[in-house]
Amino acid sequence: MMSVYNDILSAKAKKKKLLAILIDPDNFNLNIISQFADKINKSIITHVFVGGSTVEKEETEQLVKALKPLVNLPIVLFPGDVTQIAKNADAILFLSLISGRNPKYLIEKQIEAVSILKNTNLEVIPTGYILIENGKETTVQKVTETQPIPVNMLQLVADTAKAGELLGKKLIYLEAGSGALHPVPLKIIEAVKKDLGIPLIVGGGIRSKAQLDAAYYSGADIVVIGTAFENDINFFNELKL
Numbered sequence: 001m002m003s004v005y006n007d008i009l010s011a012k013a014k015k016k017k018l019l020a021i022l023i024d025p026d027n028f029n030l031n032i033i034s035q036f037a038d039k040i041n042k043s044i045i046t047h048v049f050v051g052g053s054t055v056e057k058e059e060t061e062q063l064v065k066a067l068k069p070l071v072n073l074p075i076v077l078f079p080g081d082v083t084q085i086a087k088n089a090d091a092i093l094f095l096s097l098i099s100g101r102n103p104k105y106l107i108e109k110q111i112e113a114v115s116i117l118k119n120t121n122l123e124v125i126p127t128g129y130i131l132i133e134n135g136k137e138t139t140v141q142k143v144t145e146t147q148p149i150p151v152n153m154l155q156l157v158a159d160t161a162k163a164g165e166l167l168g169k170k171l172i173y174l175e176a177g178s179g180a181l182h183p184v185p186l187k188i189i190e191a192v193k194k195d196l197g198i199p200l201i202v203g204g205g206i207r208s209k210a211q212l213d214a215a216y217y218s219g220a221d222i223v224v225i226g227t228a229f230e231n232d233i234n235f236f237n238e239l240k241l
C-alpha cells in the first residue's frame with residue numbers, strides 16, 4: 001500500500017527535497033487540465049496539494065477525479081474546511097492551526113471531520129499549521145479570525161512547532177499565506193528546523209527558483225507553491241533553471 005507519509009520520511013532521510021504544487025479548485029480552469037498535467041509530469045514536482053479557503057467538496061472531488069488519471073503523483077488534500085474532504089484523493093493534511101487561538105480551527109473542525117473521514121480510505125496526516133506574518137493580511141487569517149506570529153518572534157515560532165511535534169503531529173507547515181508579499185523568513189525556517197524531528201513544510205509567497213532553493217537550504221523538506229503557477233503557467237520553466 002502506498003504511504004504518502006512514509007515516502008516523505010524516506011525522502012527526508014535521504015535529504016531529497018520535495019515540491020508540492022497547490023491547486024485551488026476555485027481558481028483552476030479544468031479546460032486546460034491535460035496541458036497542465038503534462039507540465040507537472042515533466043517537472044521536479046513530487047506532490048499535488050489540493051485546497052483553498054473557500055471550496056466545496058464537489059469541486060474538490062471533480063478536480064481530483066480529472067487529475068488522477070493524468071498525473072502519477074500523490075494527491076494530498078490541504079483543506080480549509082471539512083467541506084473539502086474528497087474521498088478520491090490519496091491523503092489529507094489533518095490541519096490544526098496551532099499558531100492561532102481559535103478553538104474552531106484548533107479542534108472543532110477536526111471533530112466535525114471524524115464522521116466524514118470514516119467513510120473514506122484517506123491517509124490522515126496530523127499536521128501542525130503555523131501562520132507567519134507576511135506584510136499583508138491573508139485569506140487564512142481572515143477566515144480563521146486569528147493572528148499570525150510576528151516575524152521577529154523566532155523562539156515563539158520554534159517552540160510552537162516543537163509543541164506540535166510533542167503533541168504528536170507528523171508534519172509542521174510554516175505558512176506565510178497564499179500570495180504572501182514575503183515568504184517565511186529564512187531565519188524562521190532555520191530556527192524551527194534546529195530542534196524539529198519531523199518533516200517541515202514551508203509555503204506562501206515563493207515565486208522564484210532562488211527562493212525555493214533558499215527555503216530548502218534553510219531546512220524546508222517540502223515547499224508548497226500555488227500562486228506562482230496560478231498566475232503564469234510559464235513558471236514551470238523557471239523551475240528548470
Ligand SMILES: CC(C)=CCC/C(C)=C/CC/C(C)=C/CC/C(C)=C/COP(=O)(O)OP(=O)(O)O
Pocket residue numbers: 024026050051052053054078079080081082085094095096097104105106109110113129139140143144177178226
Ligand atoms: C481538519 C479539517 C478537515 C479541516 C480544518 C482545517 C483547518 C484547521 C484549516 C486551517 C485554516 C485554513 C482556512 C486553511 C486553509 C488552507 C489553504 C488551502 C490555504 C490556501 O488557500 P488560499 O490560496 O489562501 O485560498 P484562496 O486562494 O481561496 O484564498
Ligand SMILES: O=P(O)(O)OC[C@@H](O)CO
Pocket residue numbers: 022175176177178179180202203204205206224225226227228
Ligand atoms: O500560493 P502561494 O503563495 O504559493 O502559497 C502556497 C501555500 O502555502 C498557500 O497556502
Ligand SMILES: [Mg+2]
Pocket residue numbers: 024052178179226227
Ligand atoms: Mg490561493
